[in-house]
Amino acid sequence: MHSLMTLIEQSRDWASLERGRDLFTKVADVLQHTFGIEAGMFVYRKPLVHGVINAPVRVYEPWGLGYSETELTRFIDDGAWFSGENYFVSESWLPVEEAPPVWKQVWLDAGVQSVGAWKLVVRGSCVGAMVLGRRTVPDERDAEIMETCAIHISLVLEMLVTRRIAEHASCHDPLTDILNRRGFEQEFNRIQSQHEGHLILGMLDLNGFKDINDNLGHLAGDSILMDVAQTLRQKIGKQGIAARFGGDEFVFAMEMDSENIKAITKRVMDWFADKEYSVSVGCATLGQDGVDWISCLDVADQRLYERKSRGVVLE
Template sequence: MIPIRSEKNSFYLPEKNARRLATILSNTPAIIYSYKMIDGKKTITYINENVKNVLGFEPQEIIKEPGLWTSRICPEDIALVENIPEVSDNEQPVHLEYRFNCKKGIRRWLHEKQNIITNDEGETEVVAICWDITERKLAEKLMQARVNLLSFSYNHTLEEVMQKTLDEVCNIVSSPLGFYHFVGDDEKTFTLKAWSSATLELYCKMKERSGMHYNIAEAGIWADCLRARRPVIHNNYASLLHRKRLPEGRVEVIRELVVPIMRRGKIVAVLGIGNKPLNYTDQDVQVVSYFADLAWTIAEHKRAEEKIRYISFHDVLTGLYNRAFFEEEMQRLETGRQLPISILMADLNGLKLVNDTYGHEAGDEMLKTVAGIIKKSCREEDIVARWGGDEFVILLPQTSEEKAGQIGKRIRSKCNSAYVGDVPVSLALGVATKEKQSDLLTDVLNKAEDIMYKQKLAESRSVRSTVLNTLLKTLEAKSFETGEHVCRMQMLAWDFGEKLKLPESEMNRLSLLVTLHDIGKINIPEEILTKKEPLTEEEWEIVKKHPETGFRIARSTEEFAHVAEDILAHHERWDGTGYPQGLKGEEIPFLARITSIVDAYEVMTNGRPYREKMSPEEAVAEIKRCSGTQFDP
């Protein structure tokens, strides 16, 4: 019989069951051991075979060396173990948790439950059951670190979140070295986003900080994870033949673990840690990968928040502040501390004409050009915003009206020397100033706006004329539509109009139409306009769009709007086979019919590189021949 005692009760186990008990104890997933206190020292009297599976020690190693167990307890936890109540004074189970350094150097968390056994002679012995709770502790750490990171991310920048991530993962995996890089869309470059705090303090005694850009092809061993597209462990860094010399100021790397972060099949970032006292394991890969992925998810949210915040206060096209932000700043500055406060309003001239002539992309380019000029002409403390459409506004704290006027002149001067395509940039400006506390900035804004509109009205005709002349000169330079061609057409049109006894108003209108009839060709590539060979079908389709472009250009300016319909129709044919609308007979505006005849006669009698010239008689005969089909009979 085998005597068994548990707490205050004792009983005997039949000897025939001894082997069964030994088998149970050996196969239990827990470590079971017993010890006595001899001369004040913990002396282990029994330990089951599972200690080898969990901690790496043979049972006899533990039993023969009395101090071995205690010496392997983590120094930070030894006081907890040594300060438990004396077994003789405490008959209730004792629970404690501590870290244990295994034989192979791995550290494990143990949860130990101790019970007292007393034999018939009154001797006490402690039976302890230890469970390996390493994974549970790791899960708890991961959950707490996740909570810490998410909470931290609410009120900190993206770079600070990245560093906090590294600090958390380095703490869990016992690695003083940590870095986080963002990878470029082409997966050929990367950007340093953060070092861990310990890295900055202990390892990077150099000027390498967040924002540095690198070429992946020139990167060191840590970039193996990018090349292999998987996590990489280097537990013997010094033995790697392809390692590079570390930059001056760097402490030696002993071992490292680097993991890539993948999104939609592309590597978007990498997180690396290094110099753990022990070798990195697959479990470390899981932990680091978890944090790397979590950090990227937070980064995506942070960047989305920053983008929304940016859009809410900025104009997307120009990058300037928007109207909502400007109005908030006006309210903020409605105090006496910033007096005098000036407001400068600016309106971009000719934007509609540019949009109609070259398309909205050219108009957008003009807006961005003006925005850049205004921004560079102002001080850092000035608030520059796009007010809406083609209008800009500048808030100038502590700026007199005279000083604001000088800024306005500087802006206009720079704009006058700027071009978008062939169109000169021009602004109308208005300036007003808040001199007294009682003045309202809204009234100052309205005053500046009124002054700007008066200037725009006074200069509008001149501006449009300048733009139009620029377009005509550009067209002349890139095509056969020379100034002589237009002059000859005007003379022919005048003679034609007199023969028809047109009133003076119609004669003037006809003269303007002849001048502008081909203005829409401004958008046709020069190689098509000057081509001597027959046009291809695709090229001909491009040419046929010029009446519509000319129509939009003329309609966008008040002085030329009354000939827009005639410009649109000057390539229509009497039989309805013309373009762009397929008008027929008298559906075609009268002056457009005249222009069609005059244009054809001038081309035939003066020739083109692609057509020999005719005599006046031959030209008249050709026009008569086409009467009723192409021309008005």
């Protein structure tokens, strides 16, 4: 009971950790030094948070074993504790002889006599297992304590995932899943502190978007908005960021070698040349057209509407 109380006390700030790996590091330390668990690891697949599909199953934070995370992760492909969509969890201690064959030698090399795996659950789904080894034969009460530990770790994992989902939602547009205004401001501050070339900011909107919604329907309009977002995200890639500020108004920031605004504007518009819709674009250079992203976007917006007023789509 004292060990469980220590776990609970030390876990008070775990929900503020940034990553699941950080949590596993903390838990491994407690399991080793408070519960006296001689060997173990965490088998874990990151749950779907924002567009990450089929994240790989990996081993995290092994201790008391003569193998690295990478080496142990390779064993997963050969079966043992994870296969397809299922985790194999004993929820009890078993003699090492009953361990999956591919893992048996790993435990024997570590002098382990008993092994056990307890599931980790997030949002009602098993996302991994806490896999442990003891060099002595534990009693039944020990298995119950490990089950309680796994439940507690699952609750903390749930809080981490829930926080990440909330943070993602607060910074991303729900329709297109690119950044919203808040997310753009945060990410722009990051890239502004790291950029080495010219930082170009741009505004983009759809030509005749109201007519598209009126004539084709809002579902068609939403489909076009999602295509614009996907195109910007793919074309800009690691050069910068893209965001939707609302309606058909998109903004972007890119690090470029050139500061030729006319050429860069044409380049962006060329990305949409083969679409069934058309866009208007205006760009500005940070430091030349404005001292911050707000003033630059104001200049870019003016240039966009100047082009629109002249009926310029492509030059």
